[in-house]
Every structure is written in C-alpha cells, then in structure tokens.
Amino acid sequence: MEFQVIALVALVAVTLGSPENVPSYGYGPAPSSAPAKYDFSYTVNDPPSGNDFGHQEARDGPNTQGSYFVLLPDGRLQRVTYTVNGDSGYLAEVTYEGEAQYPSTPRPYTPAPHYA
Template structure:
C-alpha cells in the first residue's frame, strides 16, 4: 500500500511540475530590428613604431554592400582590397598593391617575445 501512495505522489508531483506555458518557436512579423540592414563604418590604425598600418571601411544598404580594407605588408607594399556584394551575386573583390617590395640585404635575427610572470 505504501508503494502505491509513493507512486501516486510522485506522478502528482511530476504532473504539477510540468511547465504550462511552453514558448512557441517560429518566425513572426518583421520588426525594425530584423528589417533590411543599413550601416556604415570605418576604422584605421597607423602605429609607426610597431609597423602596424591597416584599416577597413564598409557601407551596406539592404542586400548591397561595398567596402575596402588595406594593410601594410612586411615587404613595404600596401595591399588594398576593394569589394562589393550585390544581392545574391556573391563577394566580388579587386586586389591591388601599391609600392615596390623591399627586402633587407641581411635578414633580421629572430628575437623571441618577452615572457611575463
């Protein structure tokens, strides 16, 4: 008899613990946050002591995106990539290089990065 009472109490507890308001998953109406994307951004870094010189700019209006980015390469050239994306056409890029590659007459010796405790 005790087993039946424990089993009934367990079933009652499980039934009462079941969530009543389960969320409905799906897609709702378009909200301003989920509408067509529209943005414009850019950034640039130019730090001569470290040799870092790079940047990026991009603008998007709905399915159309255009932008460019550049980086100063170790050989002294500036690599620039200009790109567009128009709808489903895919990523179309044009890569150009500015300057002439310069190589040192003697390679620089390897210097390991400092270790901090």
C-alpha cells in the same frame, strides 16, 4: 503496489513542478523589417609596431561595398575592394601598392613588452 504509488507520486511531482508560462528568450523588440543601412570605418597606424591596416564598409539594403587594407611584412600595401549586390556573392578586387623589399639580413626578434 508500493512501486506504483512511488511512480505515481513522482509523476505528479514532475507535472506540478513544470512551469506554466515559459518565457520567450527574445530580449528587446522584434527585429525591424526595414532593409539594413549602415556605414563604418576604422584605421590603425602604429609605426613602432609596424601595424598599418583599416577597413570601411557601407550597406544599403542588399547592396554592400567596402574595402580593407594591410601593410604587408615585405613593405607593400595590400588593398581589397569588394561589393556584394543581392545574391551575386562577394566580388573582390585585390591590388598591391609599392615594391616588395627583402632586407639582406633579417631583423632581430624583439619580444613584446611584459607588464607585471
């Protein structure tokens, strides 16, 4: 009998402790049904580190087009131009500019600067 009373009290406590109004976890207004439209680009050119790369993309509804490039360690510039039209998938064309250069002696390793 004592076990039944404890079980009943626990059940009542759990029932009363549950929140009545569970909040929705969507922050802000509901998403718009308008088709996506955007345009962005960025480039990085840092000669001391050898970094040279960038990306640009534009989208209007289901049609996306863009390109990105990177300076490869062998000195060539790799450029990828791509399109996505609806459900056609990602279609890319890869090109290389310049000739590959291989030094006769490797460059010595230079560690990155250390900041304390």
